[in-house]
Amino acid sequence: MKGIIFSEFLELVEDTFGLEVCQKMLDDSCDEGVYTAVGTYDHKDLVKLIVSLSKLTNISIEDLQQVYGKSVFLTLYNSMPSLEGKSSNTFDFIKQVESYIHLEVKKLYAQASPPEFVFISNTESEMVMDYISARCFSNVCFGLIQGCAEHFNENIDIHMQAIQQDGSQVRFTLLKV
Template identity: 60%
Template sequence: MKGIIFTEFLEIVEDNFGLEVLDKVLELSNDQGIYTSVGSYDHKDLVKLIVNLSKVTEIPADKLQETFGEVVFVQLLRSLPPAASLNNSNNCFEFIRHVEEYIHVEVKKLYPDAVPPTFDFISESETEMVMDYRSARCMSHVCFGLIKGCSKHFNQEVAIEMSPLNDSGSEVRFKLNLVA
């Protein structure tokens, strides 16, 4: 997993819960908290940080993942080059489609060892999108939050339904409906 996710996570924890909570989470996780945005790290370390943040704050881990996804969307959007085709998206659905067609392709070019999640688009209309999320990291709640962040960015209210397709959580179907 790319380091930018780790650096943003640590910054969000410090900004929202304070340095004392961050230090406690790092201590419980046996983690030095030293990450670079361009480095690659084991996603299990992020899971451990999230689980321990949940223990310290008594907020469910799934909810923390969703909130993280929503907040980190803005930071990830800022990191896009100005000429990126994603910046020309006109709505939430168009942007999500471009994530698979642009960002994940570019990530693989820049980091051949990277294994980003995949989106398989099942159906799409102007008001509904159905897609399957697949990731060995099983972080669909982060994806849920990223979708929420995306819908806010485009000032569109989107109802999101999430249905697991297997027991491990590595495959999840998202049904997105624009709310009029």
């Protein structure tokens, strides 16, 4: 997992909960908190940080992942200037993630294993897709979709349904309201 994901998470924690909580979270996770944006790190380290933050704040792990996903969307979007103007709405952008962004990530980083989106159906008002990832970050994906919809100024209801019990495959149904 790229370091930008970690550094953005640490920034969110510090901005939202303060430096003391951020440091306590790092200490409790035995994590030095040093990440470079282009470095590659084990996703399990992020899981440890989220679990620790959940214990410190009494906010569910799922809610923390969704808030993080929503907050990091613009950073990730702005890191891809080649996508500017290629999508005019949430559904178009999500399709670009699978058909363009994930392919480019694999080209740049041979060992990368980004999540996979399998599109089940897509109309003007509804998109149904499966999120498939061994990392099981479907709640981060949920937040990213929220951030995307906000960016495109759209009101979208998002429903998640686990297809695999371990969370490695989750079906998202997105409805434009």
